[in-house]
Amino acid sequence: MKKVLLFIVCLFLAAVGTVSAHAGHETKHVSVLVNGVTVDSGANHISSGKLFISLHSFARVFEKDVRVAKDNRTAVFNGKTLKEIRMYKGEPTAPIRDLAAAVGAQQVSWDAKTQEAYVLALPGGTIKLTPVVPMMGEHWANLQDMPIGPIYGVYKGKLVFIEYMVAQDDFIKGVSHPNLGGMKGLPSPSVIQTDIEFQEHGHEGFEIPHYDIHAYFITDEEQQLIK
Structure with missing residues (x-):
């Protein structure tokens, strides 16, 4: 009789364990x-x-x-x-x-x-333009928006910045660029920091003197880890 009771108890404990494991799988964060x-x-x-x-x-x-x-x-x-x-x-x-x-x-x-x-989830027509650039990430954009932008920085599948490139001559002549595209209609994280960098000789993709304006969604410490 004791052996029968012990066998029933073991079956009960095994069943409870199975249910708990299944429940844990369903409810894990x-x-x-x-x-x-x-x-x-x-x-x-x-x-x-x-x-x-x-x-x-x-x-x-x-x-x-x-x-x-x-x-x-x-x-x-x-x-x-x-x-x-x-x-x-x-x-x-x-x-x-x-x-x-x-x-x-x-x-x-x-x-x-x-x-x-x-x-x-970036605006329609946005494609990857470059591989990872140290301390920035990949550059994504819609070619129709180039060279001003917006340009989106992506690292390991995550959005890290939004960028605009404005010609130095535009600032000198007082040229305005109203209503530039961005994240309208899409979820957007908060901007944590902004870098404004003068490119005296320009760079590939915009070969004239201009300013690169990066609004970062990550901290400076996280930015430094991008390689």
Whole structure:
């Protein structure tokens, strides 16, 4: 009898352990950022190897509306139909790559060590122009906006600065450049520091005397680590 009871207890403990492990997998913290802005929701989770994100929280950082079908199976976001909706903790969620595609994001990166997903969402037509430049990162832009910009700095998939290049002669002649493009309609982190550097002889891409104006979203210490 004692052996039977011991066997039942062991089965019970094993079952509890299995449920706990499964629950731990479902509820582990997943950090999600869009251009450095947090998509805050306890519904962000991993299921079957896919990262699902709170649909409403993701739409909120873009200040856009989302419509979820009555059967909770599909949704319309930014004019795109999302067909893989999963209800989790009472919230509709969708795969991060589907959401990124709906806003025309350039990249989605994942850091397994920190359990952090990062969506790089820059204006349409923005492409990578250079490899990593020390203490700056890659340079991305829409060729139609060159040479003034905006130019976006990206390092390891993350947005680190926005840049404008203004000719020295424009300052001398009092030329104005109103309403330059930027991050309108997109999530944007806070500017932490700004560098204004005079390029006496210009450089590749803008070969006349001009000023490079970098507004950084990272600290100077973080900037120095970019190699």
